[in-house]
Amino acid sequence: xxxxxxxxxxxxxxxxxxxxxxxxxxxxxxxxxxxxxxxxxxxxxxxxxxxxxxxxxxxxxxxxxxxxxxxxxxxxxxxxxxxxxxxxxxxxxxxxxxxxxxxxxxxxxxxxxxxxxxxxxxxxxxxxxxxxxxxxxxxxxxxxxxxxxxxxxxxxxxxxxxxxxxxxxxxxxxxxxxxxxxxxxxxxxxxxxxxxxxxxxxxxxxxxxxxxxxxxxxxxxxxxxxxxxxxxxxxxxxxxxxxxxxxxxxxxxxxxxxxxxxxxxxxxxxxxxxxxxxxxxxxxxxxxxxxxxxxxxxxxxxxxxxxxxxxxxxxxxxxxxxxxxxxxxxxxxxxxxxxxxxxxxxxxxxxxxxxxxxxxxxxxxxxxxxxxxxxxxxxxxxxxxx
Amino acid sequence: xxxxxxxxxxxxxxxxxxxxxxxxxxxxxxxxxxxxxxxxxxxxxxxxxxxxxxxxxxxxxxxxxxxxxxxxxxxxxxxxxxxxxxxxxxxxxxxxxxxxxxxxxxxxxxxxxxxxxxxxxxxxxxxxxxxxxxxxxxxxxxxxxxxxxxxxxxxxxxxxxxxxxxxxxxxxxxxxxxxxxxxxxxxxxxxxxxxxxxxxxxxxxxxxxxxxxxxxxxxxxxxxxxxxxxxxxxxxxxxxxxxxxxxxxxxxxxxx
Amino acid sequence: xxxxxxxxxxxxxxxxxxxxxxxxxxxxxxxxxxxxxxxxxxxxxxxxxxxxxxxxxxxxxxxxxxxxxxxxxxxxxxxxxxxxxxxxxxxxxxxxxxxxxxxxxxxxxxxxxxxxxxxxxxxxxxxxxxxxxxxxxxxxxxxxxxxxxxxxxxxxxxxxxxxxxxxxxxxxxxxxxxxxxxxxxxxxxxxxxxxxxxxxxxxxxxxxxxxxxxxxxxxxxxxxxxxxxxxxxxxxxxxxxxxxxxxxxxxxxxxxxxxxxxxxxxxxxxxxxxxxxxxxxxxxxxxxxxxxxxxxx
Numbered sequence: 001x002x003x004x005x006x007x008x009x010x011x012x013x014x015x016x017x018x019x020x021x022x023x024x025x026x027x028x029x030x031x032x033x034x035x036x037x038x039x040x041x042x043x044x045x046x047x048x049x050x051x052x053x054x055x056x057x058x059x060x061x062x063x064x065x066x067x068x069x070x071x072x073x074x075x076x077x078x079x080x081x082x083x084x085x086x087x088x089x090x091x092x093x094x095x096x097x098x099x100x101x102x103x104x105x106x107x108x109x110x111x112x113x114x115x116x117x118x119x120x121x122x123x124x125x126x127x128x129x130x131x132x133x134x135x136x137x138x139x140x141x142x143x144x145x146x147x148x149x150x151x152x153x154x155x156x157x158x159x160x161x162x163x164x165x166x167x168x169x170x171x172x173x174x175x176x177x178x179x180x181x182x183x184x185x186x187x188x189x190x191x192x193x194x195x196x197x198x199x200x201x202x203x204x205x206x207x208x209x210x211x212x213x214x215x216x217x218x219x220x221x222x223x224x225x226x227x228x229x230x231x232x233x234x235x236x237x238x239x240x241x242x243x244x245x246x247x248x249x250x251x252x253x254x255x256x257x258x259x260x261x262x263x264x265x266x267x268x269x270x271x272x273x274x275x276x277x278x279x280x281x282x283x284x285x286x287x288x289x290x291x292x293x294x295x296x297x298x299x300x301x302x303x304x305x306x307x308x309x310x311x312x313x314x315x316x317x318x319x320x321x322x323x324x325x326x327x328x329x330x331x332x333x334x335x336x337x338x339x340x341x342x343x344x345x346x347x348x349x350x351x352x353x354x355x356x357x358x359x360x361x362x363x364x365x366x367x368x369x370x371x372x373x374x375x376x377x378x379x380x381x382x383x384x385x386x
Numbered sequence: 387x388x389x390x391x392x393x394x395x396x397x398x399x400x401x402x403x404x405x406x407x408x409x410x411x412x413x414x415x416x417x418x419x420x421x422x423x424x425x426x427x428x429x430x431x432x433x434x435x436x437x438x439x440x441x442x443x444x445x446x447x448x449x450x451x452x453x454x455x456x457x458x459x460x461x462x463x464x465x466x467x468x469x470x471x472x473x474x475x476x477x478x479x480x481x482x483x484x485x486x487x488x489x490x491x492x493x494x495x496x497x498x499x500x501x502x503x504x505x506x507x508x509x510x511x512x513x514x515x516x517x518x519x520x521x522x523x524x525x526x527x528x529x530x531x532x533x534x535x536x537x538x539x540x541x542x543x544x545x546x547x548x549x550x551x552x553x554x555x556x557x558x559x560x561x562x563x564x565x566x567x568x569x570x571x572x573x574x575x576x577x578x579x580x581x582x583x584x585x586x587x588x589x590x591x592x593x594x595x596x597x598x599x600x601x602x603x604x605x606x607x608x609x610x611x612x613x614x615x616x617x618x619x620x621x622x623x624x625x626x627x628x629x630x631x632x633x634x635x636x637x638x639x640x641x642x
Numbered sequence: 643x644x645x646x647x648x649x650x651x652x653x654x655x656x657x658x659x660x661x662x663x664x665x666x667x668x669x670x671x672x673x674x675x676x677x678x679x680x681x682x683x684x685x686x687x688x689x690x691x692x693x694x695x696x697x698x699x700x701x702x703x704x705x706x707x708x709x710x711x712x713x714x715x716x717x718x719x720x721x722x723x724x725x726x727x728x729x730x731x732x733x734x735x736x737x738x739x740x741x742x743x744x745x746x747x748x749x750x751x752x753x754x755x756x757x758x759x760x761x762x763x764x765x766x767x768x769x770x771x772x773x774x775x776x777x778x779x780x781x782x783x784x785x786x787x788x789x790x791x792x793x794x795x796x797x798x799x800x801x802x803x804x805x806x807x808x809x810x811x812x813x814x815x816x817x818x819x820x821x822x823x824x825x826x827x828x829x830x831x832x833x834x835x836x837x838x839x840x841x842x843x844x845x846x847x848x849x850x851x852x853x854x855x856x857x858x859x860x861x862x863x864x865x866x867x868x869x870x871x872x873x874x875x876x877x878x879x880x881x882x883x884x885x886x887x888x889x890x891x892x893x894x895x896x897x898x899x900x901x902x903x904x905x906x907x908x909x910x911x912x913x914x915x916x917x918x919x920x921x922x923x924x925x926x927x928x929x930x931x932x933x934x935x936x937x938x939x
Contacts, residue, residue, distance in 0.1 A: 180488025270749030278742035
């Protein structure tokens with residue numbers, strides 16, 4: 001079960017990161033700065049628990065509050081610009097934060113060792129959890145609880161007037177301004193809220209990994225932060241959670257046996273996902289018929305059952321399979337995913353049949369598209385009248 | 387109430403509005419007409435504060451609002467609608483109105499919590515009133531983008547009332563409307579006038595303009611070329627040359 | 643004068659930076675071209691450029707060829723990859739979903755990078771340079787031959803682009819689609835075809851820039867992708883979105899500034915200064931050098 005606790009912690013932290021971007025993305029600004037606020041929360045809270053001996057819960061709040069404060073200050077100049085310029089500004093800001101921590105050293109002697117961030121070496125020994133006897137399960141529950149609280153908060157924000165104002169600004173900021181919405185106040189507030197949430201996520205991250213360094217908080221993490229809400233859909237917090245489970249669970253962990261090809265598949269799947277569901281998973285799910293929804297649920301239930309049945313059961317299955325097929329290199333944690341896929345496929349036998357039926361039409365359509373992309377001329381010469 | 391003096395706006399080399407003088411008195415309905423490109427929409431945008439003027443002065447109830455931002459002009463009591471409807475299509479009808487509850491009186495009656503979270507009773511009442519005015523109460527949970535065109539126009543008008551304006555700037559509210567819808571709009575504007583709201587109307591649809599405007603100003607190439615009652619303007623040869631056309635006025639046009 | 647630097651050292655830093663900045667100018671131009679036409683940003687652009695450079699290396703390994711041909715192959719290969727990015731990220735995703743397009747380009751960036759890493763086992767490859775043993779000396783001041791060549795090549799490429807945009811039918815079509823896509827369609831211009839052409843053109847430029855960067859640095863590595871992307875975006879923003887002359891000037895400016903910062907400080911702080919330059923522009927002139935301050939309706 002260790003694996004699943006670790007995965008739960010990862011999913012919890014990344015969902016919080018995704019939600020921090022979700023709030024800002026609603027106002028129509030693509031922010032690449034969330035990794036920076038995440039870093040601020042991580043380092044500040046790490047210092048509070050390690051050097052100042054705080055408990056994690058107040059450290060959580062202060063980590064979030066510090067990030068929120070920085071976001072509010074950085075927000076004012078950054079939000080004067082829009083669109084692409086904002087993206088670039090936030091990339092630069094994120095990098096600046098990373099470079100700051102790269103150069104930041106503050107160490108304190110505690111007993112036999114020195115603790116604290118050490119520039120390029122990173123911040124090691126963030127040992128609040130182990131030092132206080134938290135088990136893997138305790139950590140997982142704590143992180144998931146914080147994630148649930150954050151999700152509830154953002155879900156409730158979505159339903160409040162503030163949420164409607166955020167979405168109005170995101171959709172048409174000129175119209176919003178014309179009905180009396182103070183754009184700067186709204187955008188800075190959204191940015192600060194996003195900063196707070198990211199700071200909270202960062203706190204949990206630094207404590208469960210116990211060792212952080214500047215490279216963890218670069219452009220790649222910033223990209224993940226916006227990928228989750230975009231892939232999941234910007235209208236529903238559960239979309240972000242689904243995207244995190246999909247990306248982190250399925251791709252990063254579940255397909256570990258693919259080894260080096262995993263990242264490639266990740267890129268490929270993002271491209272496919274965006275072409276198939278440009279408005280996010282939630283919008284696709286909403287369009288699913290009850291038939292398909294049943295199958296999605298069914299596959300998920302089977303997966304959960306297998307997880308709970310535990311490692312032993314899965315190992316039995318793997319041993320049996322390998323008895324027939326020889327060494328397949330499968331592990332316990334792959335079984336659940338394979339089971340999920342098999343069940344989905346099995347239940348959707350009729351789906352397969354439908355796909356086969358639809359194949360010729362699909363191919364025809366595809367070839368028409370390709371012909372259109374390649375053939376024709378850019379500027380059609382007028383035909384001479386017959 | 388609204389005084390515009392020598393208002394000028396240049397976009398690069400193009401003079402969109404050229405030394406415009408206009409006064410709108412309280413309780414009036416004034417119409418701004420003229421060919422396309424004559425600077426009517428630009429004038430509305432300037433009053434609302436969408437972009438800064440290149441010269442001149444706009445004052446409202448004695449206050450200079452020449453370079454004020456849109457959400458501040460709203461606070462002063464000026465609301466506007468857009469030529470191409472700018473509703474929040476992804477929000478419901480109710481949310482569109484709710485987001486717009488930004489009148490100073492409403493704001494004062496709400497503390498921070500009420501304002502951003504559940505909304506105060508006063509705000510909700512106000513939304514209900516506007517829904518009734520727009521005849522959209524049954525559609526309150528419909529996404530604004532899914533409404534029919536006429537319904538969208540009604541919603542936009544209702545939304546502009548949300549902040550209790552004393553002056554309403556309407557940018558081609560009748561565009562694309564059938565004659566029936568224009569008559570209904572005429573009725574609604576008269577109701578608003580009855581409530582004491584002053585209206586400055588930019589419009590091409592003469593059935594509406596001639597019917598409802600107390601005074602008309604005619605623009606051409608950014609300059610005011612005529613001003614007067616509907617009858618005066620219709621008879622003015624300069625206006626007919628530039629815009630109305632030199633054919634005999636139709637029965638509908640002469641109804642004002 | 644400045645710290646330990648003499649005026650001559652400073653001039654050297656400025657000149658070298660200016661010449662190298664031509665690569666940034668080309669990348670910025672490529673970004674500006676796509677942004678100007680599609681009004682979207684292609685984050686996979688630098689990856690396209692690097693991929694082109696790698697493909698040219700593959701050809702160079704097959705048969706010996708002069709460096710200039712390698713550069714040209716890089717450009718052409720990059721154009722082809724650019725077309726691929728167009729198909730996967732821009733052709734089928736609705737224009738009403740700009741975020742989806744953005745994420746798709748990120749996906750392609752990762753995909754292209756990973757393919758490169760797999761094919762080369764992540765080892766940096768040496769890249770041929772031209773005139774790298776040439777040095778024009780004026781007293782203690784030197785003009786690096788390879789940098790001069792890069793600069794000259796950039797000038798040629800830019801002139802070719804301008805000729806294309808203003809003198810050829812396809813170029814005019816590109817500009818038409820950028821300004822009024824619907825009207826362009828009504829005139830019989832195929833928007834998809836024109837957009838595909840825009841991507842190929844920017845790919846050609848990108849490949850050239852990628853090759854030049856690799857030649858100036860001496861090695862080609864997938865680690866180049868991210869810094870080039872960030873620099874390219876910064877240059878595009880400083881120059882003014884969608885403005886090609888802006889991108890050119892901004893590219894030279896950033897190259898020069900970066901090199902001077904490197905000379906005055908050290909490698910770690912150099913990037914921080916470039917970012918400060920960006921923040922300065924955003925605070926003082928957010929529309930960039932040649933951008934228009936939008937007076938929107």
